[in-house]
Amino acid sequence: MPARFEGKVALVAGGDDAIGRAGALAFARQGATVVVAGTDARKLDATVRTIRHGGGRAESIVTDVTRDGKDAAAHMVAVTVERCGGLDIAFNNVTVTGPARPVADTCETVWTELLAHNLTGVWTSMKHEIAYMKEHRGGVIVNTACNLLSNGVRPGLGAYAASKAALTTLTRAAAGEYIADGIRINAISPGPAEEPGTTGPRPAGQDHATADEVADSVVWLCSDESAFVVGHDLVLDRKRAA
Structure with a gap:
């Protein structure tokens, strides 16, 4: 069977955490230049x-698409295209949890930083990814949201959950706006994830996916097998299964 992404270029923004690394390795195994x-x-x-x-x-x-200035995301996309010859897939995995504090005890600095990383950073990345894809026959984008919306927001994580809920809404809006340009946009909502390559039985009571399992879902969303999946937020947990 030929590799799913042979001849394609996949950009993983936020590729230095467990899910980003697992996603990068999964794309590479399927033939992509990463x-x-x-x-x-x-x-x-x-x-x-x-x-x-x-x-x-x-x-x-x-x-750092958040702290390196307004041109950082444009630079990231431009360097990807320059080094690898194009951009077909973008996995925007930028995530910052921040300190756990009740809503009324969250300072403006933490609130602003969470929105900057989890929402604005992804938005600026999407702006430049979409601009390139519109001019080059389309592509696929997947953003990392969070499963707190389906599982219930834990105390102290209200600001983080709000930033990720906004990202889900942004993803769905963009999906509707750019599908006619051949750009499919979706999100995933995982919970905490272990480093890729973790083996052994799943601990009792663990309902969230591992980093490798999250990566498998991202790969599927970016493949032709999910060609009719547009504007979805794929929740990765088992707590709501019944």
């Missing part, structure tokens, strides 16, 4: 080495 972007050069380089060691193609970009 670009991992994030703030931790050491982790990004380790992912690139792993992919290349396995015979894949990978590049890294050290950047």
Whole structure:
């Protein structure tokens, strides 16, 4: 069976956490040229080495689409295209949880930073990803939201949940606006995830997906097998199964 993404370029923004790394490795296994972007050069380089060691193609970009200025996301997309020849898939996995505090005890600085990372950073990334894809026959975008909306918001995480709920809404709005341009946009909503490659039985009571299981879902959403999935937020947990 041919690899799903042979000849395609996948950008993983926020590629330096467990889910981002697992996503990058999964795209590479399916034949994509992978670009991992994030703030931790050491982790990004380790992912690139792993992919290349396995015979894949990978590049890294050290950047912070939130703190590096208004042109950071444009630079990330431009470097991806320059080094790899295009952009077919974007996995926007930028996530910051922040300190756990009740809503009324959350300071303006924390509130602003959570919105900047979890919403504005993804929005600016999407702006430039969409602009490129519109001019080059479309593409696929997946954003990382959070399953707190389906499971119930835990005390102290109201600000974080609000930023991710806004991202889900933004994803659905963009999906409707750009499907006619051949751009499919969806979101995933996982819970906490372990490092990729974690093995062994699932601990009793663990209802959230592992990083590798989340990556499998992202790969499916980016594949032709989900060609008619548009504007969805795929919740990855088992607590609501009944």
